[in-house]
Amino acid sequence: MTPTQTIENQTAENRIFAALASPVRREVLRLLREGGPQPVQELAGHFEMARPSFSEHLRVLRAAGLVGERKNGRRRFYRLEAIPLTEVQEWLTPYERFWRERMNELDNLLDRMGDDE
Amino acid sequence: MTPTQTIENQTAENRIFAALASPVRREVLRLLREGGPQPVQELAGHFEMARPSFSEHLRVLRAAGLVGERKNGRRRFYRLEAIPLTEVQEWLTPYERFWRERMNELDNLLDRMGDDE
DNA sequence: TCGATAGGTAGGAAATAACCTACGTATAGT
DNA sequence: ACTATACGTAGGTTATTTCCTACCTATCGA
Secondary structure, three states, rough: OOOOOOOOOOOOOHHHHHHHHOOOHHHHHHHHHHHOEHHHHHHHHOOOHHHHHHHHHHHHHOOOOOOEEEEOOOOOEEEOOOOOOHHHHHHHHHHHHHHHHHHHHHHHHHHHHHOOO | OOOOOOOOOOOOOHHHHHHHOHHHHHHHHHHHHHOOEEEEHHHHOOOOOOOOOOOHHHHHHHOOEEEEEEOOOOOOOOEOOOOOOHHHHHHHHHHHHHHHHHHHHHHHHHHHHOOOO
């Protein structure tokens, strides 16, 4: 009746972009990408913050669907869930045309300047 | 001596991801992409917030290099600067492999289930 | 030159994010 | 059963973001 949980009640796109806004969370994704599934312990070792703070970051990543977890004994292995990132790529697509145009302009400019050398 | 401006003194990557975290700012980028360069007035018309609040969003987008401005009379035309978005694309690249793998798995699964139909 | 328009800055309030210290829960090992 | 380990939740504080109401500056048009 009173949804005030901020990040949870939002569109998937918002949750994903918001999750990626933190350098800590992007680093977690990188660690999972390069090191494969890992327990929280292992991941948290790369950061200075207290455990509950780190848990919070994991919660945000989970809410965005960017990580999954699997219990194994008393440890929880987190793994990368890359599929939601396709939403970012799709968001990016219509902009591609614009940066290509712009980079072509820059290339042409550099070519003309190349005559001087 | 005391750099506490938050968004200004950060890596370019951080500024870009942080800028994209807001739905308002993503919408501004879309408006510029679809409508071409526009004065603040025109852009602000799509949002309910007060002007200074909107100015702040423009400031964040400027700090990220995602928009540029050109004065014309008493209006300022903002335009999309898409090149910084290539940084997001590059960030995304190493994850591509993972979502492709995952989507293949899903495809295979669906194919096998297709035997039943 | 005066008033209106376009858009910014200053300063502060409210909302949210990020972090902390307890503390609770589940599992493993003894 | 008892203790240690791995993580999470609760509750609260601090930092940052977001938004607001003045107010300042520049340009346009009468």
